[in-house]
Amino acid sequence: MSTTATTAVSERDITPGRGSLSAETGPARAWRWLREHAVNIAAVLVVIYLLIPIAVIFIFSFNNPAGRYNFTWVGFTLSHWSHPFANTELTEAMLTSIRLALLATVVSTIVGTMMAIALVRHKFVGRRIANFLIVIPMATPEVVMGASLLSFFLVLGTPALGFTTLLIAHVMFCISFVVVVVRSRLIGFDRSLEEAAKDLGAGPFTTFRLITFPLILPGIFGAAMLAFALSIDDFVISNFNSGTTVTFPLYIFGAAQRGIPVEVYVVAMILFFVTVAAMGFATWQQRRAERMTSIRPEQEEADIVLPGIA
Amino acid sequence: MSGPEQTTITEPETSTAESPSVALRNVTKRFDDFTAVDDLSLELGRGEFFTLLGPSGCGKTTTLRMIAGFERPTSGEIAIEGEDVAALPPHKRPTNTVFQSYALFPHLSVEKNVGFGLKRKGVGKDEIAERVAAELQRVGLAREANRRPSQLSGGMQQRVALARALVNLPKVLLLDEPLGALDLKLRKGLQVELKRIQREVGITFVYVTHDQEEALTMSDRIAVMNRGHVEQVSVPEEVYDRPTTTFVAGFIGVSNLMPATVAGAGRVRLDGGPEVGADTGDLDNGERCAAVVRPEKLTVSLDGVGAEVDGKPRVEGVVESSLYLGTATQIVVNLGGDVRMTVLVPNADEAERQRLPGGGAKVSLSWAPEHMHVVRESPNGSG
Numbered sequence: 001m002s003t004t005a006t007t008a009v010s011e012r013d014i015t016p017g018r019g020s021l022s023a024e025t026g027p028a029r030a031w032r033w034l035r036e037h038a039v040n041i042a043a044v045l046v047v048i049y050l051l052i053p054i055a056v057i058f059i060f061s062f063n064n065p066a067g068r069y070n071f072t073w074v075g076f077t078l079s080h081w082s083h084p085f086a087n088t089e090l091t092e093a094m095l096t097s098i099r100l101a102l103l104a105t106v107v108s109t110i111v112g113t114m115m116a117i118a119l120v121r122h123k124f125v126g127r128r129i130a131n132f133l134i135v136i137p138m139a140t141p142e143v144v145m146g147a148s149l150l151s152f153f154l155v156l157g158t159p160a161l162g163f164t165t166l167l168i169a170h171v172m173f174c175i176s177f178v179v180v181v182v183r184s185r186l187i188g189f190d191r192s193l194e195e196a197a198k199d200l201g202a203g204p205f206t207t208f209r210l211i212t213f214p215l216i217l218p219g220i221f222g223a224a225m226l227a228f229a230l231s232i233d234d235f236v237i238s239n240f241n242s243g244t245t246v247t248f249p250l251y252i253f254g255a256a257q258r259g260i261p262v263e264v265y266v267v268a269m270i271l272f273f274v275t276v277a278a279m280g281f282a283t284w285q286q287r288r289a290e291r292m293t294s295i296r297p298e299q300e301e302a303d304i305v306l307p308g309i310a
Numbered sequence: 311m312s313g314p315e316q317t318t319i320t321e322p323e324t325s326t327a328e329s330p331s332v333a334l335r336n337v338t339k340r341f342d343d344f345t346a347v348d349d350l351s352l353e354l355g356r357g358e359f360f361t362l363l364g365p366s367g368c369g370k371t372t373t374l375r376m377i378a379g380f381e382r383p384t385s386g387e388i389a390i391e392g393e394d395v396a397a398l399p400p401h402k403r404p405t406n407t408v409f410q411s412y413a414l415f416p417h418l419s420v421e422k423n424v425g426f427g428l429k430r431k432g433v434g435k436d437e438i439a440e441r442v443a444a445e446l447q448r449v450g451l452a453r454e455a456n457r458r459p460s461q462l463s464g465g466m467q468q469r470v471a472l473a474r475a476l477v478n479l480p481k482v483l484l485l486d487e488p489l490g491a492l493d494l495k496l497r498k499g500l501q502v503e504l505k506r507i508q509r510e511v512g513i514t515f516v517y518v519t520h521d522q523e524e525a526l527t528m529s530d531r532i533a534v535m536n537r538g539h540v541e542q543v544s545v546p547e548e549v550y551d552r553p554t555t556t557f558v559a560g561f562i563g564v565s566n567l568m569p570a571t572v573a574g575a576g577r578v579r580l581d582g583g584p585e586v587g588a589d590t591g592d593l594d595n596g597e598r599c600a601a602v603v604r605p606e607k608l609t610v611s612l613d614g615v616g617a618e619v620d621g622k623p624r625v626e627g628v629v630e631s632s633l634y635l636g637t638a639t640q641i642v643v644n645l646g647g648d649v650r651m652t653v654l655v656p657n658a659d660e661a662e663r664q665r666l667p668g669g670g671a672k673v674s675l676s677w678a679p680e681h682m683h684v685v686r687e688s689p690n691g692s693g
Contacts, residue, residue, distance in 0.1 A: 195380055196413035198400040200478065201430035210426075214417050 054272065061265035068259030080262040084270060087263040093251035094267055100163065100247060101231040104170035109224045111171070112178025113216075119179070120186040137176045145173065146240035153241060161243030169241045170234065174227040181226060185219025218289040225282050229275065329392030331356040331514040332377060332482055337386030339372050346372040348538035350386070354482075354516065355530075359508050361517045363525040364535035365561070370518045373535075374484050377516060379403045391481055401430075406475035407484040410491070412467045414459035420446070420470050421455040427478040445477040448507065465496045476507070482514045489524065501527055522562050526550060534558045541688065551604075557688035559602045566608075566651050567600040568625070570684070578684055582646060586623040588684045598687050605654040607681040610641055610666070610673050624676035627651070629667050639666055643675055651675060 034041075060070055064077035085091040118124075119131055137145065146169075153165050193215070197207040235249040242250060248271075252264055332354040339347040347369040354360045362370035375381040376388060379400035388396050395403050406427065415423050425442045433441075446452050449469040459467055468488060475483055488504075489497045505528050508515050519525055525532050526546040533543045534557070542549060542558045553559035556567055572593045573579040578586055580601060593599055627645040634657075641653045653675065657663050667673050 190411065190413065192409050192411050192413040193415060195400070196407070196409060196415070196474075197426070198380075199378060199405070199407045200427035200474070201401045202426075203399075203401055206430065211415060 057265050057272075058269055061262060061269050063262060063265075065262065070260055070262050070265065080266045084263060084266040087261055089246075090248075090251060090255075090261065090263055090267060093246045093248045094271075096163070096245060097232050097248035100166055100170060101228050103167055104174055104231040105224050105228045107167075108171045108174035108178050108227045109220060112175045112223060112227075113182050113220050115175070116179045116182035116186055120183055134176055134179050137173055138180070142173075142234075142236040146237040149237065150240040161241060162245045165241045165243065166238055166245060166247070169237050170231045173234070173237060174230055177226050177230060178223040181223035182216065182219050185216045189215065218286050222282060222286065225278065232271075328356060329389070330354055331358065331391060332360075332516065333387075333389045333392075334373070334377075335387040335389075337373070337376060337383045337388060339369070339376060339381060340384045345538055347376070347383075350538070350540060352533060352540065352543065354514055356391075356514055357512045359505070359515045359517065359528060359530045361519060361525040361529035361532045362535055363519060363522060363532050363561075365520055367537075368535040369538040370520075370535050371486055374407075374486055374516060374518050377482065378405050378407050378484050404481040405484055406478050406480040407486065408468075408471045408475050408488045410487045412459075412471040414467055414470055414474070416459055419456050419458060420451065420462070423459065423470055424474045424477055426474065431478070441477055442473075445473040448476075448510075449473045449503075464492055465500065468492065468500065472504070472507070476511060476513070479511075480513065482516060485515060485517045487519055488517075490519075490521075497524075504528065526562070534561060536561075536688065539689070552683055553602065553685050555688040556600045556685050559600070559683075559685050563604065566603055566605060567685075568603075568645065568649060568651070570599055570601045572597045572599055572684075580623075580625060581649075583625045584623055586682060587679055588682055590684055593684065593686060599684050600687065602683045602685055603651070603677045603681055605640070605652045606656075607677055608651065608653040609676050610643065610653045610655065611676070612667055612671060612673055622676045623679060623682065624674045625651075626672065626674045629669050629671045629673055632666060632668055639663060641666065643673060645675075 060073070061080060062076050062078065063070055063073055064075040064079070065072070066074050080086075115134070119127060119134070149165075149169050149172075150161075153159075153161060159165060189212070193211055194207050197211045198204075202210065233249055234247075235253060238247050238250060239253070246254070248267075252260065252268075255261065255264060330353040332352070334350055334352045337347060337350045338345065350369070350373060362373055364370050372381060376383050377390075379395070379398060379402075383396065387394060390404055415426065418426070421442055424445055425438045428438045428441060443452065443455070446455055449472055451466060451469055451473065454462060454466065454470075459470060462470065468491075471488070485504075489500055492500065501524060504515075517525075517528065526549075529546055531543060531545055532549050534541045534549060536557045542554045544552075549558060550562055553562060559565065559567060568583070569581045570578040571581070572590050572595055573585050574595055576587055576590055578588050578590060578599060578601060580586065586601070588601065590599075625645055627643040630642045630644045630650065632642075633640045635654075636657070638654045638656050641655065643651045643653060645651060655663075655666060
């Protein structure tokens with residue numbers, strides 16, 4: 001990565017005509033600057049476009065609205081940030097969502113990882129069809145899945161709609177994603193590493209514990225993050241199967257009918273920052289793991305890169 | 311079975327009192343409808359550097375993997391020092407493997423990689439540290455103990471893989487093209503080093519390669535394999551100088567084969583050429599065979615000019631190409647009917663080199679009778 005940047009810089013340095021820059025007229029210089037930075041400008045515009053909603057929420061979390069509607073800027077206040085959990089209903093909903101997401105993540109990651117291992121490593125009748133069926137929940141419209149789950153629970157009669165049915169539903173739609181992520185990590189796995197472990201006296205279980213598991217852990221970790229993210233902001237499926245249980249998205253949807261309290265903005269921002277931090281950590285972890293397990297020696301890379309720079 | 315007769319080999323004298331290090335008896339391995347190894351029998355002496363040589367797909371790696379326990383033979387027996395290991399999984403066999411890809415554990419340090427096997431055996435911590443250090447010393451990586459495999463060069467990774475296997479003092483060390491991924495110079499250096507280490511530790515090495523030069527340099531004995539069969543098992547000199555089949559003759563060195571027919575005991579008739587006296591071994595009268603003469607043993611002379619006839623067999627042909635190679639000149643002579651012979655003439659004298667025939671010249675080739683060797687048609691096709 002750093003090499004590419006270096007090359008780009010050095011290329012610009014040797015762009016002909018740079019020495020005669022002072023001789024150019026004002027408009028010509030501006031045009032040249034625009035031309036050289038067009039990509040950067042476009043990129044900045046796209047990022048702004050993507051981040052505007054979040055920025056609006058962030059700004060309005062400091063608003064001091066006059067009525068029930070937090071849509072017009074009235075004045076700056078820190079009161080909502082100093083008591084983010086003042087609204088007990090909202091806090092309740094948030095805690096329910098976190099509890100639900102954590103449980104759904106743990107269950108779906110364990111089951112999904114085992115399924116992925118079975119699908120990649122073991123030959124059994126119906127493996128191909130299972131590999132295909134596993135992605136179907138990802139392709140099914142959420143509304144359809146939510147409705148069909150509801151009728152399923154109603155026909156079954158038990159458990160009563162509530163936290164349990166939410167958990168079952170969330171685990172169900174998370175598993176597919178976990179399987180897909182872990183499976184891709186397993187497919188890229190060098191099987192000779194396991195053979196080497198066995199060759200050196202490790203039985204099947206020891207081989208899994210010491211070699212396979214540590215090496216697919218980054219994949220499992222990524223899958224868990226994905227499952228958590230999917231679960232915590234699910235609205236459509238939850239709306240069908242929640243009974244009287246209120247999760248964070250359900251609360252906001254309900255609250256929006258009669259004006260959203262500013263605390264919602266504050267809690268949303270807290271959630272956002274926690275997620276960003278977690279994603280940053282996951283990315284850093286992933287990079288570290290990949291660098292650690294890269295097959296290509298760093299020395300060789302340096303050898304290849306050097307002539308390009310010189 | 312019409313297979314080659316050389317598959318059962320007398321053991322080297324050193325191990326006559328003991329059971330062989332590795333014994334394969336009538337081992338066959340089939341994958342679905344493909345037979346990778348077909349009725350293979352081999353006996354390896356203890357402390358022997360034994361090479362399985364052949365082109366890709368000849369079954370050499372499958373044979374190695376069956377000894378290691380990664381593949382189960384479809385039929386036949388495998389014994390290591392007299393003990394039948396056919397039913398044992400890899401982690402219970404007294405063998406260790408150096409993999410073609412090295413298969414170093416990327417998340418463990420060099421030290422932990424090398425100590426992995428000893429730890430599984432329940433060897434004490436102090437002893438592990440000691441033996442790992444000694445082994446890393448042997449392969450010249452004492453200072454790299456705490457680094458990760460990805461921080462090492464290819465040659466260093468190869469040494470770690472070797473140390474990781476050797477530290478366990480296996481009864482048999484299996485090497486699957488261990489030098490295949492390295493560049494030529496590094497490979498040459500490691501060949502010498504591998505051979506030195508093998509003499510030092512005295513462990514039986516089973517070495518798989520498709521590189522005939524590597525096999526000739528390092529091995530005590532070579533088994534040349536083709537399409538799941540062993541074509542010849544012998545010491546390197548024997549395999550090179552006295553190949554027994556057309557396949558072996560073609561695979562080892564330049565393929566200088568003249569098709570011929572056995573014309574009675576001790577005589578063969580070259581196709582479109584003279585009848586020549588030769589050791590026909592157990593070939594039957596009238597059987598098809600081929601005569602081999604190594605490129606450096608052939609003499610080329612312009613047609614009818616100064617050719618000696620005194621007892622030397624000669625054939626005629628047309629020069630197809632003449633290539634200056636530095637130390638020698640390589641001349642390819644077409645004898646007709648798609649039979650091409652390569653001749654290597656040492657560039658000892660510049661004036662003589664100038665007189666060598668160029669393309670299109672009619673020439674005759676001659677050789678001393680003792681340099682011609684008769685091989686049977688390869689029973690398994692030419693690969």
